[in-house]
Amino acid sequence: MATTELHKPGVGHTSRPVAQRKPLTVGRIALYVTLSVISLLMVVPFVWMVLTSLKTPVEIASQDAGLLPEHWDFSNYSEALTAAPFATYARNSFIIATSHTLLNLVFASMAGYALARIRFRGSEVIFYLFIAALMIPTYTKVLPEFLIVRFMPLAGGNDLFGQGGSGWLDTWWALIVPGAVTPFAVFLFRQFYLDLPVELEEAARLDGLGEFRIYARIMTPQVKPALITVTLLTFESSWNNFLWPLLVTRTDSLRVIQVGLSVFKTENGPQWHFLMAGTTLATLPMVILFLIGQRYFVQGFATAGLK
Amino acid sequence: MELKRRSLLAAIGAGTAAAALSGCGTGSTAAGSADGPAEGEITLLTPIYENANGKTLLEKEILGGFRKKYPDVKVNVDYTTYAHLNEKITTGMAGGLLPDVLMMGVGWIPPFAAKKAIAPLPEKFATAHDYEKRVLEPSRYDGKLYALPVVLDTRIVVYRKDHFAEAGIKKTPANWAELRAVAKQLTKDGRIGFDPFSIDLRQCWETFLFANGGQLFSADGKKVLFTDSRGVEALEFFKDLIKDGSANYAKKTDPGAPTNVQTGRASMMMTTSALWEQVREQNPELLKDDTLGAFVLANRKPAMLQGGTLVTQSASSKHPAAARALVEYLATPESILGAAKQRGSVPGLKDLSDSSYVKENKFVDLSLQNMGAACSEGGTAAWMEIREKIKPTLEPAIVGGQSAKDAIAELGRLAEAAIGRM
Numbered sequence: 108m109a110t111t112e113l114h115k116p117g118v119g120h121t122s123r124p125v126a127q128r129k130p131l132t133v134g135r136i137a138l139y140v141t142l143s144v145i146s147l148l149m150v151v152p153f154v155w156m157v158l159t160s161l162k163t164p165v166e167i168a169s170q171d172a173g174l175l176p177e178h179w180d181f182s183n184y185s186e187a188l189t190a191a192p193f194a195t196y197a198r199n200s201f202i203i204a205t206s207h208t209l210l211n212l213v214f215a216s217m218a219g220y221a222l223a224r225i226r227f228r229g230s231e232v233i234f235y236l237f238i239a240a241l242m243i244p245t246y247t248k249v250l251p252e253f254l255i256v257r258f259m260p261l262a263g264g265n266d267l268f269g270q271g272g273s274g275w276l277d278t279w280w281a282l283i284v285p286g287a288v289t290p291f292a293v294f295l296f297r298q299f300y301l302d303l304p305v306e307l308e309e310a311a312r313l314d315g316l317g318e319f320r321i322y323a324r325i326m327t328p329q330v331k332p333a334l335i336t337v338t339l340l341t342f343e344s345s346w347n348n349f350l351w352p353l354l355v356t357r358t359d360s361l362r363v364i365q366v367g368l369s370v371f372k373t374e375n376g377p378q379w380h381f382l383m384a385g386t387t388l389a390t391l392p393m394v395i396l397f398l399i400g401q402r403y404f405v406q407g408f409a410t411a412g413l414k
Numbered sequence: 415m416e417l418k419r420r421s422l423l424a425a426i427g428a429g430t431a432a433a434a435l436s437g438c439g440t441g442s443t444a445a446g447s448a449d450g451p452a453e454g455e456i457t458l459l460t461p462i463y464e465n466a467n468g469k470t471l472l473e474k475e476i477l478g479g480f481r482k483k484y485p486d487v488k489v490n491v492d493y494t495t496y497a498h499l500n501e502k503i504t505t506g507m508a509g510g511l512l513p514d515v516l517m518m519g520v521g522w523i524p525p526f527a528a529k530k531a532i533a534p535l536p537e538k539f540a541t542a543h544d545y546e547k548r549v550l551e552p553s554r555y556d557g558k559l560y561a562l563p564v565v566l567d568t569r570i571v572v573y574r575k576d577h578f579a580e581a582g583i584k585k586t587p588a589n590w591a592e593l594r595a596v597a598k599q600l601t602k603d604g605r606i607g608f609d610p611f612s613i614d615l616r617q618c619w620e621t622f623l624f625a626n627g628g629q630l631f632s633a634d635g636k637k638v639l640f641t642d643s644r645g646v647e648a649l650e651f652f653k654d655l656i657k658d659g660s661a662n663y664a665k666k667t668d669p670g671a672p673t674n675v676q677t678g679r680a681s682m683m684m685t686t687s688a689l690w691e692q693v694r695e696q697n698p699e700l701l702k703d704d705t706l707g708a709f710v711l712a713n714r715k716p717a718m719l720q721g722g723t724l725v726t727q728s729a730s731s732k733h734p735a736a737a738r739a740l741v742e743y744l745a746t747p748e749s750i751l752g753a754a755k756q757r758g759s760v761p762g763l764k765d766l767s768d769s770s771y772v773k774e775n776k777f778v779d780l781s782l783q784n785m786g787a788a789c790s791e792g793g794t795a796a797w798m799e800i801r802e803k804i805k806p807t808l809e810p811a812i813v814g815g816q817s818a819k820d821a822i823a824e825l826g827r828l829a830e831a832a833i834g835r836m
Contacts, residue, residue: 168696190466376670
């Protein structure tokens with residue numbers, strides 16, 4: 108029921124004044140207190156990260172130091188930025204995350220639409236294969252994907268049989284193509300397209316629209332929560348990806364922000380002041396993205412969960 | 415999760431890499447001759463030279479000198495972390511594109527030499543500088559030299575001199591009985607007498623095993639030797655300390671965080687020689703006031719676990735002469751001293767024992783003076799698999815009710831199975 112309400116536009120606006128007139132019950136107060144405590148617990152690590160990024164190493168190590176920095180050391184940020192080419196890393200992360208997001212939106216929505224709205228032999232099997240792909244642990248796929256990238260025919264000096272060169276290794280192709288479409292996004296889009304009324308599709312057909320235009324002009328604009336959810340999830344996972352970019356790149360010019368941050372994690376322990384400054388900066392794009400799309404994001408998850 | 419993930423990837427990688435290297439795969443490349451002129455473009459894979467200082471040191475100072483000496487060699491540096499080094503090497507092997515020059519940990523040479531992933535070096539490299547004999551032991555496999563040491567990290571006991579003085583303790587413990595008694599005596603008011611757990615449990619137990627006269631494997635690396643009473647006693651000692659209340663696994667600190675000895679929450683701790691640099695940055699007053707001392711753990715014999723980073727060359731390098739030249743250059747006293755200073759590590763050359771860096775860093779100085787007591791982990795081709803299993807297998811004996819004997823026996827079975835698969 109809660110999900111149904113979420114789908115009704117404007118429900119939140121009309122019901123809010125009514126809710127305010129209701130007397131506060133003990134249960135509601137308990138709910139607010141619980142949610143406040145949970146929110147506080149969620150925000151504490153973030154606050155700690157920001158405050159630690161402004162402390163000196165001596166202060167971080169001190170037992171007597173309070174939560175707030177004694178001397179607000181903003182130079183941690185400038186020094187962290189000079190420790191490695193973070194502008195290049197951030198640019199690379201942005202290009203990869205944006206590419207993944209766009210490709211996932213286009214191809215996963217097409218696949219989801221086909222699986223939900225087009226009847227064809229084997230569609231059920233293909234859908235179950237997507238579900239099965241969701242169950243495969245990421246780390247079991249790393250090596251096969253690495254080998255596919257390495258032995259990519261006619262790329263990076265390779266011949267037709269993938270021999271002789273380095274394939275896609277240390278190229279944008281290796282960073283972008285393997286993570287471009289996710290089974291989860293296909294699954295999510297299918298669930299949303301399934302929910303759309305068949306009358307909408309039939310009316311479009313009567314008006315003479317072809318399949319692609321029905322998908323692009325009629326149906327896809329109706330699944331905005333799915334588009335926002337996939338955008339946020341894809342961008343977030345791509346922005347935070349560490350292992351794959353580390354494995355397939357060798358040169359600094361192709362390294363990403365998460366790999367760049369590892370420069371502060373030495374074998375003898377992290378340089379906390381720099382690591383937290385760098386992490387704060389790396390977190391900002393995700394926070395901004397979530398603030399912009401949070402309403403649709405919640406809707407997206409709620410709707411997917413209903414199916 | 416971390417262990418499962420890494421083990422899984424390592425297992426898949428090892429299988430694929432073995433296939434690739436034995437000719438079943440398609441990625442093997444023909445290696446050239448190391449006797450020709452040093453020229454070409456090569457790649458160096460390194461888990462050290464971290465942060466801005468390390469990068470400047472490597473790319474400007476060390477490689478700057480190398481470029482002057484070998485102007486026809488271009489070196490591309492591939493930085494990684496120790497946490498992901500094995501994955502980088504394993505995937506590189508599987509893809510037949512191993513970097514030309516690799517830096518790896520102590521104990522890693524036999525596994526990669528056995529797979530023929532790395533190439534032997536000329537024996538004359540072993541006598542080019544004044545190495546301690548034990549320093550070069552982890553660089554050898556099957557009697558051949560495969561690597562040269564760049565930096566060493568030793569495991570020693572650091573203690574609070576003020577706590578010792580307050581308790582009237584005049585000398586450092588010479589064996590485990592004394593260590594246990596002193597730890598008990600120093601435990602009071604929430605302070606623990608001894609913290610052995612703030613370093614990796616694997617390396618800590620190994621240090622105690624060696625100090626108890628034990629060994630990990632036979633000389634040929636095919637037989638497990640740590641399952642005897644010496645290995646069990648080493649683990650049992652931790653349980654005894656916990657029973658006394660003078661050690662507490664829950665009070666261990668994370669790498670990089672102020673240690674219990676720094677904060678005064680422990681009077682002694684097992685740590686690495688690199689702690690000196692950490693204290694200098696976080697609690698310089700402790701060094702100024704001469705509050706910290708250090709000694710080498712001893713029971714049946716003194717033992718100091720010797721970890722560190724070695725440099726070796728790929729067996730499939732297309733420019734072996736250039737790769738060999740870089741290996742040699744990274745192990746020169748100048749390069750070693752720079753890397754050691756940057757990381758607070760031990761330079762493993764007698765030539766450098768009188769350098770101002772060594773004399774100023776008392777933990778490094780102590781380590782160099784006791785290199786005769788240094789012992790290394792590894793020694794078997796199955797080490798990469800076994801090393802991942804030591805901590806999770808021994809931990810239940812410390813935090814749970816499992817007996818030390820059962821935990822060691824279980825570890826022995828896992829190690830034998832891993833060796834059997836080689």
